[in-house]
Structure formats: C-alpha cells, structure tokens
Amino acid sequence: MNKIEKGSFTLPGEAGYEDLTLELAEKWGADVIRDSDGTALSEDITSADFDIYSTLCIIRADNQWAKKNMDKLQQNFLMTDPVLAVENKLEIKLLDGFFEQQFKVNYNNDPKKWWQVYDRTADQEVAEANWSYQQEKNSVTIKNTIKGHKYTVNFLAYRTWEAISMYNHITNDWGDREHLMPVDPIYPESQKHLLEYLEKWLQEHPQTDVVRFTSMFYNFCWFWGDDKDFRFRYSDWGSYDFTVSPYALQKFEEERGYQLQSEDFINKGYYNSTHNVSGKKYQEWMDFVNEFVVDFGSQLIDLVHKYDKKAYVFYDDHWIGIEPYGKRFEEFGFDGLIKCVFNAFEARKCAGVDEVDVHELRLHPYLFPTGLTGEPTFKEGGDPTLDTKNYWLNVRRALLRAKIDRIGLGGYLHLVEEFPDFVEYMEELTQEFREIKKLHQGDKVETAPYKVAVLTSWGDLRSWICSGHLHEHPELSLNHILEALAGLPFEVEFISFDDILENGIAEDIKVIINAGKLDSAWSGGKHWKKPEIVTAITNWAAEGGGFIGAAEPSAARYSSQYFQLSHLLGVDREIGLTIAQNKYDYSIQKDHFITEDLKSAENLNLGKTTDNIYALDSKTEVLAADEETIKLAARKFGQGRGVYLTSFRHSITNNRMLHRIIAWAAGETEGFQNWLSINPNLETAFFPKKQKLLVINNSDQRQKSTINCPDSKKIEVEIAAYQSKIINLNKRGEFNG
Secondary structure: OOOOOOOOEEEEOOOOOHHHHHHHHHHOOOOEEEOOOOOOOOHHHHOOOOEEEEEEOHHHOOHHHHHHOHHHEOEEEEEOOOEEOOOOEEEEEOOOOEOOOOEEEOOOOOHHHHOEEEEOOOOEEOOHHHEEEEHHHOEEEEEOOOOOOEEEEEEEEEEOOOHHHHHHHHHOOOOOOOOOOOEOOOOHHHHHHHHHHHHHHHHHOOOOOEEEEOOOOEOOEEEEEOOHHHOEEEEEOOOOHHHEOHHHHHHHHHHHOOOOOHHHHHHHHOOOOOOEOOOHHHHHHHHHHHHHHHHHHHHHHHHHHHOOOEEEEEOOOOOEOOOOOOOOHHHHOOOEEEEEEOOHHHHHHHHOOOOOOEEEEEEOOOEOOEOOOOOEOOOOOOOHHHHHHHHHHHHHHHHOOOOOOEEEOOEOHHHHHHOHHHHHHHHHHHHHHHHHHHHHOOOOOOOOOOEEEEEOOOHHHHOOOOOOOOOOOOOOHHHHHHHHHOOOOOEEEEEOHHHHHHHOOOOOEEEEEEEEOOOEOOOOHHHHHOHHHHHHHHHHHHOOOEEEEEEOOOEOOOOOOOEOOHHHHOEEEOOOOOOOOOOOOOOEOOOOOOOOOOOOHHHOOOOOOOOOEEEOOOOOEEEEEOOOOEEEEEEEEOOEEEEEEOOOOOOHHHHHHHHHHHHHHHOOOHHHHOOOEOOOOEEEEEEOOOOEEEEEEOOOOOEEEEEEOOOOOEEEEEEOOOOEEEEEOOOOEEEEO
C-alpha cells in the first residue's frame, strides 16, 4: 500500500474522546471533523487544524419553540385499518395499530372539512351526515353501515416525534431524552422563527466551516406501529405523504385552482408510494412542494453564505421536496451533497448530481451499536470490519465509473475502541479511495460507445433510485439491475414514457431496460396502454435498438397480449385467460453469447421468478428455464434484439451476465472483450489519458485472472480478497490501490 496524501475524509468527532478523535483523524487522514446526532464537538477538537462540519436539522432544532407552537407541527393523512361492520353501527379507533408516540390526531382543523370516511367494500365515500367523531375517545362512529362491508377513516394527524430522531433515539437507547418534534416551515410564523434561529446559530458557531443540512424540511414517509413485531408499517423513500397540512392544501388550491382531498393522498390505502404510477394531481402536488422547498430553502442557504460558510445537503432523511435531479435544484445554491450509501447505485445517485461542487459519501456501517434492522454492529456479536468490507465492495464498483470527491463516517466514534481491526481496515480503505479518486481527476473512464437507458414512469427525476437502499425485496428487480449497472462500463440515463412521446428515442441510446411488476411505476402501468409508446419502441428496435425486459416489462391488461412488447421479447405470460391455447414446445439453447460465462444456465439464480412465462414461437431462443417458467430468453427482431429475464438479482455472476445481455442486445459483441477480466470476480476500469487500468476483486477470496486488452495482448493479475490494483499500461508495472 503506497503512502499518499491525506484528505477527502470526514471523521465523526466526539466531545469527551478528544484524544481518540485526533488520533484517528491522523491515522485515517481526515481533513474534516463533524458532529453527529446526539454528539457535540469540544473546543479541543474545533480549534485543531481541521475543517468543521456542523450537522443541523433545522425543523427539529428548537424543541422549545415547537412545544409552544404545536399547531405548527408537521402533519399527514392517515387511514385506519379496515374494520368489518357486524351491525348497522360501527366505531373505529383512529390510532389503533399506529405508534401513538409518533402521531396525535388533529382536531384543530375541522374534521368534517378535511377527513373522509369510506366504505371500502363498495368503494364509496360515506356521506358526512352518517359519521361523527369523538375527540375524547379518538374515534369515529359510522351509522347506517352495511353488515359485511369494511370501513376506513382518512384523518389528519400531527407528528409529535420526528421520525429520524425517533429512530436514532430508540436504536441508541437515549432513554428519557426529550422527543424532538418536526416544525412545518410552510407557515409564515415558522419561516420567521427558522430564519432567526439559523442566524443566531451561525453567529454562535464561528468555527463551523460547513453547515450540513439534514436534510431540509420534509422526511420521507415512515409510519411506525405500536406492535414491536410490526414496527415499520409503511415506508417509502420518495413519497410526499409527510408534506401535507390544511394550510398547504389551501395555498395549493389558491395557486392551482382546485382542491385536493384526503383520498388524493390516501389512495385507497396505497398512499402515494413511489412504486405506483403517479397521477396528474399528485405530480402537481410534488411540484408545488418542490417550489416551496427551493424558495424557502434558498433563503437559508443565502444566510449560510452571508456568514462565509458553505452549505451541504444530506441526500436522505428530510430530502423530500429537494429533488436533486429536478429542474430547480440548482436554485438552492448548495455547495455540496452528501449521500449515505450501502451500495453502488446510491453512490451513482450522488455522483450524478452536477449542480454541486462536492459529492461526498457517508459509508456504512454507521458507528451505531446496531444496524438498520437491529442486527449487532459495534457491540457484542457484531463484526463491523466484515460489514464495512462487504459494503465497500458494492460502493467501490460505482467508483470505477463515476468520480466521488469525499467519503466519511457518521455516529459515535468511541464505539470503535473495542474493534481495533476496524480501525486498521479504515486506514487501508481511505487510502484506496484516494487513489481511485486521483484516477478520475483530469480523465474520464472508458465506456461502451453507446448509451443504455432505463425506462420508468418517473424518468430522470428518479435517476438511480427505486426505493431507498438496496432492500432485498423480491419484487424489486429494478433495484438489483441498477446495482449491477452502476459498476458496468456503460453510460446510463433515465427516461420516461413522456420523454418518448415528446422527443422520441435519442440516437445515442442503443439499449432500453424496462423492469418491474404489472402496474408499477417501474414497469410503466397505464403508459403501456398508449399505442404510440408501443409503436415508437417497436420501430426503434426494428431499426437496431435492443430492448431488455425483466419481471413484467410492458405489462398491461389491455389487449390480446399481456406483454405489449411480446413481439420483441419473444415471450408472454399466462395469467389464466389463454389456458385453452397450447404453448410452443421449446428446447433450451445451451451455447449463446449471453450465457457464455455461466457455469450452468440450469442453476441460474435470478431471485423470485415471474411464473408462467411461455415462448411465442421458434424465433425465441430460450436460454434458461425450469418446470414453472422460462427464466431467460433472447430474440432477434428486424435489425434489433430483445431479451427477457423473469427477474434479476445482483451478484457477481449475474452482473457479468447483464453485461453480456446489454452487449448482445446492442449488437456490439465484438468490443465486449476490451479490458474484460475472464474471471467475473474481477472488474476493471480503463482511464485512457493516464493509461492506467484499475482492477478490483469483488470477492472474499484471492483471485487470479487474465485481462484482455484491445491490442490483443493480455494481462495476468492476481489480487487478494477485497483488494484492488492499478496497472500502469505505459510501464506494465503493478501496485496496490
């Protein structure tokens, strides 16, 4: 390991552990020290020779003001669980099942104006005259109910414990520390207070160099339950459900000319999940919130700049309304963006925001006793060193393709004292990061000579995001496709169905990927009922484009086909309507470019498969299948090609297969071998100006391989577990990265 310059690393400091803070700052090469939630920095730390990040969550910063202005707390609509009527009268407890430390029913704003009661069995709203509310009991009584029908109540609730502080409090056992409440800045009184608070705060923190906003105002939606076995009832990292208040709804009506109701947010109990195809009303609400967040947020940023400090934003937690890939983001004036990351596509999400100068990753695991799901981390039974290595394997893949400026940690530094192996490994990791960063400076990594587009209903607004972190949800093939793509040598962009309708398909896009379940925002839902979409992609493919679909791509219950692009994919799905029609009796094609690196296509593991996939005819090449379904198929269509996957799961083997699928779909198989490691455990990135090749080992075992060069020469490499190497092609000498 070469000794190189320090810097580009942010260390979480902690008062009471000054010696440890300064010792690790030196060892890990930190140039910045930050505070974390629940910690403070002493003068011994702030007066040392480091830049200082100060964390500020402005909406929960002044709990005393929040207590005095409870009507200015943030709100949202909740829907009760459906209750079955067993007679002609029904009483529903409003907060049954919800975590009552998080919510308080709002009776300040007329329930008869803002609430709605529904007969969900009949899918009809109950007339206002047929229901009443009992504040003292936190309940609603419905009369003239129909026995056997289910009923729900949509009601407004204040949030009396801010969700992220609540999570940190419970996770880290903060005991009787007071619960922090979220103030809603939509009110003029709140805005006045927050501006005054921030200015005073800035005056009291002269040693702060960077104000790290966590994040702005509105957190992603996160409903907690009172049952410890059902703690997280609903969470969506892109939902705007936490932005609602009667005041905001009235402002929206004044600006947009129509009134939104509770059901526009409850949406039959689905809420406005990012996984659902959004409607016009919800899109306009998002735009309304975004406009407000940018307008008031930029005032806060201007104030930070007035005091000669920089403003960074954390791309998590209260990021709703910020929209880093939205058209207004640049108006904030942020100097940097910080993203906590578990994996590669999150790193790409951060790196792809062009409107800031600094892109910083907050690595996992956090210095917390437990992880997100309660598993031990920095406590007995935990192995934070192994956790860090595994997270770094994923994140590092993205660093092959995109430049990141800084990395860092968060949490409680003193927890590392019991894990000396973690301390040693972090020294190695930080040095490796700096070497990779240097490769990107003044150079651009080589990619395939064409673009890959990911087609969803959200388009570029949700670039590199499907649902928060890399959750192992069996229905989210797209998350795993993005994770694989994030480290592959392709330029990737994100397009929507509206983009195709308005602008067609750009000439430099050679491959389109569409993946998701029926009616989801990721597959496209109602958009596939538009003949113009199907025609545009069909004609584009016939002229040489490649279409890759996973799970239920182009699915719609609309025509005689379930997959509207079955003619490109070569397969369709039996959903019970065509059982009487016999299906083509295919055989498995064992030799194919796509499956060349698979030891056995029979053992292909794509996760939870989509069942009952059948071949259309003899033109479909079936590459893998089991008794239930076709798992992988390819088909030539005119000058273009189509590939179908029944699902996808990120893994070393599947990532290489996706690399091959894209090359085959693009009709660009000849250049595929350039800088390719024969061993899929090793991945490479070539920097042409520097004439250097970065090779990473994505496994926990030592790996050997041959790497093919474009000049028909070959490079033999051997890399230890988790490690990387940089090969200087001018000298053909090797050194560790």
